[in-house]
Amino acid sequence: MRKLAVLAVAAALPLIAGAAPENYTFDPYHTFVNFSVDHLGMSTLSGRFNKTAGKMTFDAAAKTGSLEITVETASVDTGDGDKASRPRSRDDHLRQADFFNSAEFPRMTYKSSAVKFSGDNPTELEGQATLLGVTKPVTLKIERWRCGANPMSKKAMCGGNASGTIKRTDFGMKFGVPVLGDEVKLTVEFEAYKD
Amino acid sequence: MEELLNHPAVQGGVAPFIVGLIVAAALAPLRAGGLAAGAGFLTAVFLVSGFQFSPLTATRKLILLGMLAPVIGLVADLAFKPTRATGPALGAISGAASVWVFISVLQQKPASEAALMGGGVALLTAWLVAATYSLRDRPVRLGAAGVTLGVGVGVAAVLSASASLGQYGIALGAGAGGYLLIQMLLGRQLPGGAALALAVGLIGGLLAGAALLLAQLPLIALPVLALIPLAAHAPLPGKAPVWAQAILASVYAAIPAAATWYLIWQSSRGSA
Numbered sequence: 001m002r003k004l005a006v007l008a009v010a011a012a013l014p015l016i017a018g019a020a021p022e023n024y025t026f027d028p029y030h031t032f033v034n035f036s037v038d039h040l041g042m043s044t045l046s047g048r049f050n051k052t053a054g055k056m057t058f059d060a061a062a063k064t065g066s067l068e069i070t071v072e073t074a075s076v077d078t079g080d081g082d083k084a085s086r087p088r089s090r091d092d093h094l095r096q097a098d099f100f101n102s103a104e105f106p107r108m109t110y111k112s113s114a115v116k117f118s119g120d121n122p123t124e125l126e127g128q129a130t131l132l133g134v135t136k137p138v139t140l141k142i143e144r145w146r147c148g149a150n151p152m153s154k155k156a157m158c159g160g161n162a163s164g165t166i167k168r169t170d171f172g173m174k175f176g177v178p179v180l181g182d183e184v185k186l187t188v189e190f191e192a193y194k195d
Numbered sequence: 196m197e198e199l200l201n202h203p204a205v206q207g208g209v210a211p212f213i214v215g216l217i218v219a220a221a222l223a224p225l226r227a228g229g230l231a232a233g234a235g236f237l238t239a240v241f242l243v244s245g246f247q248f249s250p251l252t253a254t255r256k257l258i259l260l261g262m263l264a265p266v267i268g269l270v271a272d273l274a275f276k277p278t279r280a281t282g283p284a285l286g287a288i289s290g291a292a293s294v295w296v297f298i299s300v301l302q303q304k305p306a307s308e309a310a311l312m313g314g315g316v317a318l319l320t321a322w323l324v325a326a327t328y329s330l331r332d333r334p335v336r337l338g339a340a341g342v343t344l345g346v347g348v349g350v351a352a353v354l355s356a357s358a359s360l361g362q363y364g365i366a367l368g369a370g371a372g373g374y375l376l377i378q379m380l381l382g383r384q385l386p387g388g389a390a391l392a393l394a395v396g397l398i399g400g401l402l403a404g405a406a407l408l409l410a411q412l413p414l415i416a417l418p419v420l421a422l423i424p425l426a427a428h429a430p431l432p433g434k435a436p437v438w439a440q441a442i443l444a445s446v447y448a449a450i451p452a453a454a455t456w457y458l459i460w461q462s463s464r465g466s467a
Binding site: 087088092096097098101103104132133174175179 | 356
């Protein structure tokens, strides 16, 4: 009888292990922070940061998770990186003290503090964004989420899209407001592989 | 009105010039007309970014020292008798202060680059403060140096991809321009003293440093900017009216400023 109990516990161990939080590392080639902002009241200008890094943990059974992502501000890209005959391009300007001040603040970060679930899927992240040395709460809605195996490499992964809004003046980025919009829409596309 | 005050030319040029003019005219009888340059600079700060000091970034440290410089200068004018050592001492203190302003940026650079850039900015700031202080009893030349150093650094910052630093620099020049114009209109020289000299030298040096470390000002621009107060020492016809002396001194001092812009333009064309 005792042997049977030991065997049952041993058989259940993989299941217990499977329910533990799983750690993932973001794939920098498929994880981007995109932004859009009003330009002169005429159009919406979009751009993205090309260099990101981060990790997340996810536990579907316990409905818990956490996420931390770091963005290199100098990797900002609005499609105007070539200055041509001008002294500087728009992306050059965005890197300077008027906007992201990359020399003094080379990174901005987002660290989640709580994850809301609907069924088995996370739907909302609450967390703190730090930009230009200022930390403010930011909520991101997860609009798409899926975990499974990469169809080609068969590696376990999760991916999705999240979005939220910040006011750049909350972080001290006041240049050009209100001619250049204060409200910035963020959309994050991410894929992460299980460690 | 709000739309007008949001216009970059009003924020960095028109409003600081008007404030500088009023301050120079109103305080000249009290021998404090030299506060005009600092007043012009602070007008632009108020309109562009406001007075916020947390977190204390390099630009905010610059603004903090920009608030203190004219006041310290005025106290020095009123309370102390200048000696030969005053200018170099103020320069040395200002150079050291520039390291404090930019330390958070310098710490993130390789040691050799930090030493070169931090040392360059400290030397420029020390030199500009000492050199403008040497003009404190020559109001026309001091005003001309203030206009050209402010506008020189401001346009250089714009060409180096920072519009707000550009506005601050041009505002410094516009405030000094108010002080110079009052002298031209009255036809007599009004003391600017250390209040103007310290504001122009310290804020001008720190703005050049910010354009170098936070934007894309090439290092080669620093020694050329350093020539501005030196050019303001060029001979002027003593018997010429004040307005003519002011124009001539400004033309002399504008030559290194224009050379700086040309260098930046050429340098940006050569870089990818």
